[in-house]
Amino acid sequence: MSNQGKVRIRSVGKYIPKRILTNEDLTEWLDTSDEWITSRTGIKQRHISTTENTSDLCTEAALKALDKVKVKAEEVGLIIVATMSPDAHSPSVACTVQSNIQAENAMAFDINAACSGFVYACSVAEKMLSVGPYQYALVIGGEVMSKVVDWKDRSTAVLFGDGAGCVLLEKNNHTHSFIGEDIHADGSRGQSLTSGEVAVNNLLTSGNEVNPYLQMNGRDIFDFVVRSVPKSITEVVEANQLRLEEVDFFLLHQANARLIKAVSKKLKQPIEKFPKNIDQYGNTSAASIPILLEELITNGDIQLGSNQTIVLTGFGGGLTWGSLLIKL
Numbered sequence: 001m002s003n004q005g006k007v008r009i010r011s012v013g014k015y016i017p018k019r020i021l022t023n024e025d026l027t028e029w030l031d032t033s034d035e036w037i038t039s040r041t042g043i044k045q046r047h048i049s050t051t052e053n054t055s056d057l058c059t060e061a062a063l064k065a066l067d068k069v070k071v072k073a074e075e076v077g078l079i080i081v082a083t084m085s086p087d088a089h090s091p092s093v094a095c096t097v098q099s100n101i102q103a104e105n106a107m108a109f110d111i112n113a114a115c116s117g118f119v120y121a122c123s124v125a126e127k128m129l130s131v132g133p134y135q136y137a138l139v140i141g142g143e144v145m146s147k148v149v150d151w152k153d154r155s156t157a158v159l160f161g162d163g164a165g166c167v168l169l170e171k172n173n174h175t176h177s178f179i180g181e182d183i184h185a186d187g188s189r190g191q192s193l194t195s196g197e198v199a200v201n202n203l204l205t206s207g208n209e210v211n212p213y214l215q216m217n218g219r220d221i222f223d224f225v226v227r228s229v230p231k232s233i234t235e236v237v238e239a240n241q242l243r244l245e246e247v248d249f250f251l252l253h254q255a256n257a258r259l260i261k262a263v264s265k266k267l268k269q270p271i272e273k274f275p276k277n278i279d280q281y282g283n284t285s286a287a288s289i290p291i292l293l294e295e296l297i298t299n300g301d302i303q304l305g306s307n308q309t310i311v312l313t314g315f316g317g318g319l320t321w322g323s324l325l326i327k328l
Contacts, residue, residue, distance in 0.1 A: 013062065013165070049147075242325075
């Protein structure tokens with residue numbers, strides 16, 4: 001029997017690998033420079049996993065979110081992990097996390113919408129939690145992008161980092177955080193960003209050579225974001241009878257500092273409303289938005305229960321993109 005209720009963000013957590021790889025470090029392997037990377041991307045460093053896989057990062061982020069509000073893992077009824085760099089095709093990262101934290105009452109599965117994954121996962125979790133029989137859901141964006149990057153390819157190797165961020169959602173009778181959403185996909189442009197191709201290879205075929213590493217047409221992605229993301233943000237805000245000026249912060253996927261500036265300019269909103277941490281972490285794909293959200297809440301810029309209005313916007317492979325309008 002469903003017990004429909006309102007859904008709010010109760011807690012956040014993040015986990016970042018300790019090893020830092022600076023732009024200067026990369027010059028040992030690549031024909032590049034700190035100035036070249038910084039001027040084009042805004043990235044100064046990234047964190048790289050040396051032993052921990054995606055499920056390890058996600059497990060730690062989940063434990064931190066639970067511990068902050070002293071919610072027990074067995075109270076969690078749903079775990080969704082957004083990732084494009086899982087440990088394996090099966091079991092899912094979410095099932096491994098469920099085992100690691102001993103959340104024996106939780107259903108668990110992964111979502112792959114690349115850099116939009118966390119937005120997609122929150123949309124799904126909010127609906128499942130509001131009508132489902134459980135009170136808590138863990139939504140995690142986690143990536144070890146360093147294992148899917150071709151470290152000989154300067155155009156992509158300098159961009160990505162590893163990390164995980166998590167939100168604990170709670171069903172309650174008073175506060176509903178999720179006000180509106182605008183979520184899209186366009187598979188016809190999917191070849192603009194690919195990763196982890198697997199060839200048909202069985203006893204009836206000799207197999208085909210494919211590139212397992214991440215490949216990206218940067219110009220296509222830049223044009224897609226500048227055209228699609230401002231429209232998505234505007235539509236979700238205006239559809240809910242708000243003005244862009246009434247939004248406190250726009251939390252965009254941390255793909256490129258120049259992209260974030262371009263979106264700010266197109267929306268005619270001050271860049272101060274578009275917080276960034278890409279200089280410290282690089283592009284962590286599905287993990288970037290929850291990592292940024294956790295940091296803003298931890299340092300007090302965003303406060304749960306404050307009635308602040310924020311927009312979370314992801315965009316990336318698929319192609320996928322989408323925005324969530326949230327009242328905290």
